[in-house]
Amino acid sequence: MFNLTNTNLSTEEVAEQLLGCLLVKEEDGIITSGHIVETEAYVGVTDQASHSYNGRNTPRMKAMYAPAGTIYIYKMHTHLLLNVVTREEGDPQAVLIRAIEPYSGVPLMEARRKKQGAAATSGPGKLTKAMGISMDDHETSILELSLYIDTKEKKIPHEIERTKRIGIPNKGEWTDALLRYTVKGNPYLSRKNGKFRVDNGWNAMLD
DNA sequence: CTTCAGATCACCT
């Protein structure tokens, strides 16, 4: 078990450990949740793909400089992207949550998205809309209501696959760095790659 | 199957 407010794990390790954890949105007694199946690590001031590259710090992204466990939500075009800060205050590193496998509140998520099945949550902008995440969750703690991650309700991936991050062209070695983590064979990934597994890529639950 | 405009805004040049 790991704690998202600790900094004893690197950002890459947090990105890997988050796979299988339950992301929960709870508002007005309405719950939607899903197990995380895809993440990306953004490893700070040396990472050309990160918003915090070269120490960039604007009002919009000051949450990245907050302590581990702080939620950083980035708005791009018409979509919100959900990140969790991973390091000490002043060290701007974070993990982007890119896809979830829906667990509870599935009909509500499909209704919000006007899409069924995997199309509801298989991408960073899709899952924030499906779960009703808003800028009200920005700069709050990932351990508290109304948006939190339960690291105990964890599924264990059968196999974790590392690939380059999505949408990072022309960033030198950072374009090819293997900083995207996926549950191999899971049907809810943002890019379909190979065959799906009948167990969705999870090990059998131990009792 | 692939490509592309458009949504829409903080930040950069």
Added chain:
DNA sequence: GGTGATCTGAAGA
């Protein structure tokens, strides 16, 4: 004025 850690629907090959 141009650019994006995105997504969609429509049009073309």
